Amino acid sequence: MIFKPRPLSRTMLDDASLVRDKQHCRRIGPCGVGRRALYLNSYFIDRHYYVPFSAITRAFKFIEEGTGGVRGVLAGRACLLVEYDGGMQQVCCFKYEDQIDELLRVLHTAERLKDETRHCYTSGGRRESVAEHSWRLALTALFLRDEFPALDMDRVIRMCLIHDLGECFTGDIPTFLKSASDEKKEDTALFNWVASLPAPYNMELAALYTEMGALQTDEAKLYKALDKLEAVIQHNESDIRSWEPLEYDLNRTYAYDAVAFSPYLTKLREAVREDTEEKIKAAEK
Numbered sequence: 001m002i003f004k005p006r007p008l009s010r011t012m013l014d015d016a017s018l019v020r021d022k023q024h025c026r027r028i029g030p031c032g033v034g035r036r037a038l039y040l041n042s043y044f045i046d047r048h049y050y051v052p053f054s055a056i057t058r059a060f061k062f063i064e065e066g067t068g069g070v071r072g073v074l075a076g077r078a079c080l081l082v083e084y085d086g087g088m089q090q091v092c093c094f095k096y097e098d099q100i101d102e103l104l105r106v107l108h109t110a111e112r113l114k115d116e117t118r119h120c121y122t123s124g125g126r127r128e129s130v131a132e133h134s135w136r137l138a139l140t141a142l143f144l145r146d147e148f149p150a151l152d153m154d155r156v157i158r159m160c161l162i163h164d165l166g167e168c169f170t171g172d173i174p175t176f177l178k179s180a181s182d183e184k185k186e187d188t189a190l191f192n193w194v195a196s197l198p199a200p201y202n203m204e205l206a207a208l209y210t211e212m213g214a215l216q217t218d219e220a221k222l223y224k225a226l227d228k229l230e231a232v233i234q235h236n237e238s239d240i241r242s243w244e245p246l247e248y249d250l251n252r253t254y255a256y257d258a259v260a261f262s263p264y265l266t267k268l269r270e271a272v273r274e275d276t277e278e279k280i281k282a283a284e285k
Helices: 017-021 069-074 097-115 131-145 153-162 180-196 201-214 216-238 249-255 263-284
Strands: 024-026 031-032 036-042 049-052 056-063 078-084 086-096 116-119 128-129
Touching: 017 097, 024 097, 024 180, 024 201, 031 097, 031 216, 036 078, 049 128, 056 097, 078 097, 078 201, 097 131, 116 131, 116 216, 128 131, 131 216, 153 216, 180 201, 201 216, 216 249, 216 263
Parallel strands: none
Antiparallel strands: 024 031, 031 036, 036 049, 056 078, 078 086, 116 128
């Protein structure tokens, strides 16, 4: 990375995270969408600034207007206005309006996962969202980098972040209720959406989803194991009164097949089972 993006927000990424995020960001016109930040242009340099998603209040498109002088020459440009840190603003101007529309379309689609709830409850007693599940799944992969030094953990994290995007279109269906027909419907909607993305992102995501579905690489196996483990951990954290009767046994047995390839994950699964047993015993008193 020749130029390190400059932070606009008081919230900043550490240097190592910034380098990784910028390298893998999706470039759309002069801006970019990373896994952790939105990248915005200066007058002369594309993606010169960044704002972490956690600091962004809202982002919207407007068409610049003007009647004379420089603003008159620039009138009619499509711009993205980003608000952050409780009122600060930054404008990113696009040469082509369809670029900004494409950026917002992707962000708006992914936003649905914030409202899409899962079967499980949080420790605070509310329904967990799909976005929250995906976030903690990716965070778990980040913290396990040292346990799997031979794996491409950036790819694992990308898998974790995108694995449930199909539920933007179909909603979440618990594993014990999901049918083959449900799987097919979700896959069809997801791949239609992926195909509509601009190159090279359509090809990149399609390749990732194919790898995840085949479960032949260690990266795909790790993502799937963590996906199942996170669900069990979340059930342990929820009020046991929210469990379905079948989930008592399911929480004891779920994910063992997925973790079998890794001694470390197998030990982790055993520790999670111990938490399950303690929770059930406490509820029986």
